[in-house]
Amino acid sequence: MLVTVEDGRAVRVAGDPDHPFTNGFLCAKVNRYIERTYHPDRLTQPLRRVGPKGSGTFAPISWDDALDEIASRLGDIASSPHGPQAILPYSYAGTMGLVQGSSMDHRFFHLLGASKLDRTICSMAGTVGMRMTVGANIGADSEGVPESDLILLWGTNTLTANPHLWPFILKARERGAPIICIDPLRTRTALQCDEWLPIRPGTDAALALGLMHVVFARGLEDRDYLEQYTLGHEDLRARAAEWTPERTAAVTGLSRHDVESLGERYGRAKAAFIRVNYGLQRHAGGGMAVRTIACLPAVTGHWRRAGGGVQLSTSANFQFNKRALERPDLGPDVRTINMIRLGEALTMDDAGVGGPPVKALVVYNSNPAAVAPDRNAVLRGLAREDLFTVVLEHFQTDTADWADIVLPATTQLEHWDVHFAYGHHYVTLNQPSITPIGEAKPNSEIFRLIAARMGMAQPAMRDDDVTLIRQALDTQASKLQGVTFDGLLERGWMRLNVPTPYLPYANGEFTTPSGKCEFRSARLEEMGLDPLPTYIPPYESPERDPDLVARYPLTLISSPAHTFLNTTFVNVTSLRRQAREPEVLLHPADAERRAIAAGAMVTVRNDRGAFLARARVEPSLREGVIWAPSIWWGKLAGDGANANQTTSQRETDLGHGPVFYDNQVEVEMA
């Protein structure tokens, strides 16, 4: 991102035209980063709660007073009988920069001996699924996509969630590659594809097995690749044999013809690119679904060729020196709390995992009062008068409303950072372009200051941000060789030390224990799971809970609205205007059955909670599925509620991830 500054004020942001992946454009949201940075509601001073918890009434205080209060409250809890594990950090994707997201903060909490947070809320199910099959969350290179001869956009809304991939896809299409979207919703991405397969949510592993069935049945597998580079291919063949097109169609809700036709085309392709993404892993069997899909290019040998393979992420290529940054060695062994069970952690005496209750919560880079599942439980927890809550933020979010102390944080334009990526292979340096707004400070500085107040004398707590960046880059890891601070300073970004395009598994070289693509996984067997790819039905499905489905027959998908980034940007007026108001999209048949007219206000509810939305009625999604574009700030919705009122704290099969879209509801006129 290039920032134009005039008289100390940022006036324009634009994509870097020289960048080989982002190619000179920004997404719909980040285009508005100026509007967001200079928003009249930016927090500019530390605030202290004056009214009752959650009333949202605060008074400005000085940094000195704020830091004193935080240091003394955290110190008291740490030295109380509960001990330091009663303190819980909570952070995620506000910024994914290493300096502002996983350096000084981690050092501070390690030294303090606070509970650890398992950061599962986005990608862990799929990440572990990839690890089980190929060894790491490493996949095909986006820059090879123009050479692909078949594109599957599988559980991803590319034009919304990573629009920079789209030009590469269009180049492949120009050369004749069809683009197929597999999604219960006919998203704006699906509308641009050649075909839309409206799969039943949570059944993707079944489809992948059905495709393998067709590939094997037609003899379209790559025997040489199977022999040389895979483990358990005879077992996989037997497993796939069970997944006839009839059975696959019955489970996935697609037609037998669709399954056969896709399997045939996949098998005949030479370099099919599968962009599998995070949407499809937000179900009970999400880990296994990703693992199963990740088997496909090894069956057909597509990993051999540019444009072939699966990409969930490229993140594991970024082998920064995380130990040096986070310094886990500074702290004792402590318990870990899963961030998606925050509701439970804040409302149970042993935080749901054993040990002391949570007495203090320090939130940064996250808005858990809106993004965490089972929102009613989270809000009950945040409402506890005996919970001391500190929130580092740009804005007075739903979460900040429950804070005791709010601290103003800097944005990307105001601080240093270094970034990994999950859809490409470039490291990015983030240099500050303007001075902080008001009294805002970078997260890193805030943790340095709190540490100093608490008397932490370790030199590690005094490293400045540029030193932290150098530490992140100081590693023997081969993919970071040649990526230097000076190089980054010169251009802003540098490619990892991998070829273009990067073909990670062209010659096997899988990083699994066996060094092969593991169709059969001993690690899964040890975990008591099926060692072979398999279909695990959603929790809230006719297979597993028919009574529940009878009461709540609609599956709610609450994936992001086009102009929101999770809850970031919801308060940016121009972007919120485009999202209009909380809405829910219903299929005409589902609307008719409930006598719901287009434009009516409806209640979406289940046993966990409810929220209001304006009904839109369109045939652009699978019958039985509804879509609530998300994630709304509760406080900006008429009823103070959002879709996470209805989602559950259950975990995926692998990685302890959330099951946001494994969620049955009913809709009725409000």
Ligand SMILES: Nc1nc2c(c(=O)[nH]1)N[C@H]1C(S)=C(S)[C@@H](COP(=O)(O)OP(=O)(O)OC[C@H]3O[C@@H](n4cnc5c(=O)[nH]c(N)nc54)[C@H](O)[C@@H]3O)O[C@H]1N2
């Ligand atoms: N504009 C915008 N861009 C974003 C974000 C944002 O909030 N807004 N968030 C960023 C983040 S943090 C992430 S993790 C990514 C997320 O981006 P994606 O990985 O694309 O994930 P989602 O948007 O959650 O879901 C993508 C699609 O999966 C579909 N889906 C849901 N369940 C299933 C299923 O069972 N099977 C199949 N085949 N499809 C299913 C949904 O209908 C949805 O259209 O995007 C990033 N980019």
Ligand SMILES: Nc1nc2c(c(=O)[nH]1)N[C@H]1C(S)=C(S)[C@@H](COP(=O)(O)OP(=O)(O)OC[C@H]3O[C@@H](n4cnc5c(=O)[nH]c(N)nc54)[C@H](O)[C@@H]3O)O[C@H]1N2
């Ligand atoms: N129902 C439903 N729930 C979901 C999802 C969904 O699709 N549906 N998506 C899930 C996914 S994929 C994810 S990744 C999570 C995301 O959940 P979060 O990580 O909580 O992401 P955001 O909602 O974007 O909130 C980030 C907050 O960080 C703040 N922030 C940004 N930069 C900084 C900084 O430098 N310093 C500080 N102190 N604060 C900063 C922003 O102002 C913003 O309020 O939500 C999950 N929740």
Ligand SMILES: [Mo]
């Ligand atoms: Mo995410």
